[in-house]
Amino acid sequence: MTVAPDNAQQGASRQYRAMRDFLEVMDDTLPGKFEITREGIVHDMREPVGPHELTTLHLRKRLERVMPEDLVAHTGRPDVEAELEGIMRRPDVMVIAWADMDVPGSFDPQTLIAAIEVVSRSNPDNDWVTKLRDYSLIGVPVYAIFDPRTGTGAVLTGIHPTPDGPRYATRKNFVYGEDVTIADWTISTNGLPRYRSQESERPGH
Structure with a gap:
């Protein structure tokens, strides 16, 4: 009987919980947003204002x-968490059913529509990346990216297995001004704000 994989998994789980406990203490004391990924804790110092927040x-x-009333485009907390994968993220917008939000703690990522x-x-x-x-x-079945740097x-969509793990199979690029379809709903990208090229980089942009 081999026990090394179980021990390794238990070790990874303990490490993840230690990072999670740390964030519970620090999240309200330091500016920015904390997330956990395979590489460890990500601390994004930006505070989303200006074009980011407006977008x-x-x-x-x-x-x-355009969505049914039983769905919401949610912003803010809680996080989306998959402890077995050692990942905790907080998307800028989460498309999710009201019913799936009525849970203690973090959202199950597989309840997200996008x-x-x-x-x-x-x-x-x-x-x-x-x-x-x-x-x-x-x-998460649909991931949409809006880039105010380039207006693209x-x-x-289409998660499928690869040698490196599940990955999206289909990518549809768009430019600002075109309509874009996210899951079952199409919205306009007209008038979305852009970062100003002459603007110096500051936290929050």
């Missing part, structure tokens, strides 16, 4: 105009 608000309102992220200008790889990997790994984005 989030536009997307929430546009989606809720996760939406607005790219941070200071750390774009967090949205375009690591979150793309993490959301497919934990079973993408919608990722």
Whole structure:
């Protein structure tokens, strides 16, 4: 009988819970947003204001105009958590049923209909690379990315197995001004704000 994999899994689980306990203490004492990924704790110092926050608000309102009343485009807490994978994320917008929000603690990622992220200008790889990997790994069926740096984005769907784990099979790129379909609902991207090219990088952009 082999016990090493179980021991390794238990060790990883203990490590994850230690990080989770740390964040419960620190999350309200330090600025920014904390998440846990395969590489460890991610501390995003930005405080989303300006184009980032406005984009989030536009997307929430546009989606809720076209979605059924039993669904919501939720922003803010709680997190989306898959402890077995060692991942805890907090999407900018989560499309989820009201009924699936009535749970203690974090949301089950597989109850999300879609996760939406607005790219941070200071750390774009967090949205375009690591979150793309993490959301497919934990079973979020649709991942949409809006990038105010370039006025472009993408919608990722069709999770399928690969040698590196579950990954999205289909990517549909778009440019601001086009309509974009997220899950079953199509919204306009007209008028979404952009980061100003002459604007110096500050936390929050």
